Amino acid sequence: MVVDTTESTPPKKTPFGRWIAGFWISFLSVVFGLIVWEIAARYFIDPFFLPPVSAIVAGAIELIERGLLFQHIAISLFRILTGFILGSLVAIPLGLIIGSYMPVRQIFDPYIHFLRFIPALALTTLFLVWFGVGEVSKILLVMYSTGFIVVINTATGVVTTHKNKKLAAETLGASAWQIFWFVTVPAAVPSMYVGMRLALAGSFLVIVAVEMLAAESGLGYLIWTSKLYFRIDWMFVGIFLLGFFGLLTDYAWKVIGRRWLRRYVRETANY
Amino acid sequence: MTIEMTRVSFAYDGGTSGVPVLADVDLTVPDGEFLILLGPSGCGKSTLLKLIAGFDKPTTGEVKVAGKTVTGPGKDRGMVFQDLDSALFQWLTVRGNVEFGLRMNKVSDADRKRQADEALRMVNLSGHVDKLPDELSGGMKQRVQIARMLAMRPEIMLMDEPFAALDAQTRQMLQTQLVTIWSEVKRTAIYVTHDIREALNLGQRILLMSAGPRAGIKHEYEVPLSYPRDQTDPTYIDLLDRLSKDIEEEVTKVWS
Numbered sequence: 234m235v236v237d238t239t240e241s242t243p244p245k246k247t248p249f250g251r252w253i254a255g256f257w258i259s260f261l262s263v264v265f266g267l268i269v270w271e272i273a274a275r276y277f278i279d280p281f282f283l284p285p286v287s288a289i290v291a292g293a294i295e296l297i298e299r300g301l302l303f304q305h306i307a308i309s310l311f312r313i314l315t316g317f318i319l320g321s322l323v324a325i326p327l328g329l330i331i332g333s334y335m336p337v338r339q340i341f342d343p344y345i346h347f348l349r350f351i352p353a354l355a356l357t358t359l360f361l362v363w364f365g366v367g368e369v370s371k372i373l374l375v376m377y378s379t380g381f382i383v384v385i386n387t388a389t390g391v392v393t394t395h396k397n398k399k400l401a402a403e404t405l406g407a408s409a410w411q412i413f414w415f416v417t418v419p420a421a422v423p424s425m426y427v428g429m430r431l432a433l434a435g436s437f438l439v440i441v442a443v444e445m446l447a448a449e450s451g452l453g454y455l456i457w458t459s460k461l462y463f464r465i466d467w468m469f470v471g472i473f474l475l476g477f478f479g480l481l482t483d484y485a486w487k488v489i490g491r492r493w494l495r496r497y498v499r500e501t502a503n504y
Numbered sequence: 505m506t507i508e509m510t511r512v513s514f515a516y517d518g519g520t521s522g523v524p525v526l527a528d529v530d531l532t533v534p535d536g537e538f539l540i541l542l543g544p545s546g547c548g549k550s551t552l553l554k555l556i557a558g559f560d561k562p563t564t565g566e567v568k569v570a571g572k573t574v575t576g577p578g579k580d581r582g583m584v585f586q587d588l589d590s591a592l593f594q595w596l597t598v599r600g601n602v603e604f605g606l607r608m609n610k611v612s613d614a615d616r617k618r619q620a621d622e623a624l625r626m627v628n629l630s631g632h633v634d635k636l637p638d639e640l641s642g643g644m645k646q647r648v649q650i651a652r653m654l655a656m657r658p659e660i661m662l663m664d665e666p667f668a669a670l671d672a673q674t675r676q677m678l679q680t681q682l683v684t685i686w687s688e689v690k691r692t693a694i695y696v697t698h699d700i701r702e703a704l705n706l707g708q709r710i711l712l713m714s715a716g717p718r719a720g721i722k723h724e725y726e727v728p729l730s731y732p733r734d735q736t737d738p739t740y741i742d743l744l745d746r747l748s749k750d751i752e753e754e755v756t757k758v759w760s
Contacts, residue, residue, distance in 0.1 A: 395590040400559055401649075405605030405656055406579035415608070419595045496595045496636055 284466045289473065292466030301455075306474060309444065309451040312368065313436045313482075316375020321429055324380045328387025328428075329421065333413060338388070345384060353378040353439045361447050371443050378439045379432040386428025390421030422497035430486050437479050505570035505580065505659040505692065507533040507556060512565035514551055524563060525551050527718040531711070538686055538693045540703040542747070543713030544755045549696045550586075550664050552713075556694065557583050557662050569660065579605065582653030586665040588645045592637045598624070599633040601648050605656040623654035626685050643674040650682070654689065661686075661693045667702070679705045683731050700747045704740060705733045712747065715754040723750055 267286050274285035284292070296302040331338045331345075353374045364370035394417050402412045444453025452471045459467035490498045509531040515524035526548045533539050541549040554560045555567050558577040567574040569581065577583075585591035593601050602623055606616040624630045627647035637645055646666050653661060667675040679702060686693050697703055703710045707727055714722040725747065729739055 397585050397587060397591040398593065400557075400577065401583065401585065401591045401652075402604070402608070403577035404557065404579065404581060404583045404658075405608060405652065407605070407608040411608050415604075416593065419593070422595070499594070499638060 281465060284469060288466050289469045292464065293470045296455075296467060296470060302470070305450055305452050305455045305471075306478070309440055309453070310478060312371050312444075312451065313375060313433075313440050316372045316440070317379050317429075317433055317436045319372065320376035320379030320432065321383050323376065324383035324428075325387050325425055327380075328384040328425070329391055329413075329418060331384065332388035332391025332421070333417060345381065349381040349385065354442050357443055357446055366447050371440065371448070374443055375436045375439050378435045379429075382432040382435060383425065383428045386424045386431070387421055390424025390428075391417055393424070394420040419497055422494060423499070423501045426490055426494060426498045426501055430483065433482055433486060434479065437475060441475065506535050507531070507660065507692065507694075508566075508568040509552075509555070509562075510566050510568075512552075512555060512562045512567060514548070514555060514560060515563045523717040525716055525719060526555075527720055529565070529720050531721065533692060533694065536690055536692055538683075538706060538708045539695070540707030540710040541694065541696045541713060542700065542703045542710050542751065543698065543719070544715055544751060544758060545698055546716055546758065547713040547754065548716045548719035549698075549713050553662050553664050553694060553696050556660070557581055579609070579656055580658055581660045581662055582656055582658035584646065584649045584653055584661070584663040584666040586668055588642050588669055589637070592645060592648060594637045597634050597636055598629055598640070598648055598651075601637070602629075602633075602651045602655050604652060609656075619655045619657065620651075623651040626654055626688065627651045627681065641674075642670050643678060646670065646678065647681075650685070654685065657689075657691075659691055661689075661691055663693065663695045665696050665698070668697070668699070675702070676705075680732060682706065687731065700744060700751065701735070703747070704743055705735075710747070712750050713754075715757045722754070 270283075271286045274280055274283045274288075280288065293302065327341070331341050356377065357374060360370040360374055364373060398416050398420060399412050402416045407415065440451065441453035441456070444451035445457040448454045452475055456468050456471035459465070459471065490501065509529055512526065512529040512531075513524045514526040515522070529552065531552075541552060543549045551560065555562055556569070556574065558567075558574045558581065561575075593604060596604065599620060602620045603616055606619060611619070621630070624633060627650050629644065629647055629651055632640070632644065637648065640648065649666065667678050670678070683706060695703075695706055697706075704727060710725040710727060711721045712723045712725065714720055725743060727733075727743065729737060733740060735741075
């Protein structure tokens, strides 16, 4: 009997091939959603409340022609990313220390657990009084909201590091400082990673609210002022862009996790 | 290095929480011996091992290694943990895990490589050095733990039911491998188990522990057999029988 091996083995799908297949399903799902929206807005719903997709695209083009849209996008992303990065830079070392040393935890715990229930939005006006209407107050508010999420997640990661890892390191002759640096910190990376991902989403929330209250630019400002001109289509442009850039930054964060932190975060970066 | 325990008792919270787990344990382990701590679960055999490792301090009495009182963990006493995952550094490769202790102690690059390679060879992991712990089977994970300990060349090898979570075939294979390693490195080994056959396959001396609380060493058994142990040898069968009856008494105590 002759077995034709070339035909009996189907071509194996590469990871990229599988990704492409998955991408097409998602892509078609989005296209379908947009078509349903377009039809609904044209024939069934008052376009003043829900403009069709085509009208929103036209609105976006109009905003681009006026030379404002990219400016709004850039300033919002600048505020979000600056606040997010600076907030994380403060929060990670703090979370590591709080998780590691009881006295430090006891000093900071009352503040952290009290303040974390006060949303950044509640502090917006206060920060405007303290730090002015410029960029400083906005970035500080993003830092504030990022900070608590990242501190708590980092400290949790430190506290939940399995005792056996530290004991094993001790029997291997590691000093207390080496255990902190080479065991506790890497073991806490997944928690930091997840915390920062949540904080990134939170940053979008904060910046929009702040820009609505006190800004002359940004996507939040665009959404808010569109109301004044009865330009619901512009409002949708702003809303859509928030979703789009949220998705994009989250995706970028996932790629960073998979590419550079794979061995630390492992399956945490899979969804 | 000789290990000596004199009138050692241990209770959690320094004895404030009531009955001690271990009470009045006297124990001497001569240099180079393969000693088994055998007993039913909850008898404090792991606790005894942790006292030697220095993870816990005795409530009363003293643990001495080479004449010096144990005050904490040290690199003279290596440890293999029962749990497959919690003790490994999952962000490091097999080689990274095995070299960890050598790096922490700033061993020179050449010595580090040599000692790690030797340890990896002894556990047959030389072909898997670049894998991460997630990519390994349970048996391989425990071999990584053993290699990590061996690389540091500790005077005393402490093992807390390292093969308990593995399937019977893997366990038997690793037992054989462990005996080979022990006869090669010629260091003291203290091995905790609740498996009588495992005890007989590995140990030169078996200490049967009584059920807790206030657990202690109930009986001592010498195993006058050469390695590898012949499970059909009349002495093996006789010891198996005696140990089974002895341990059953303790299990009954816990259950009644």
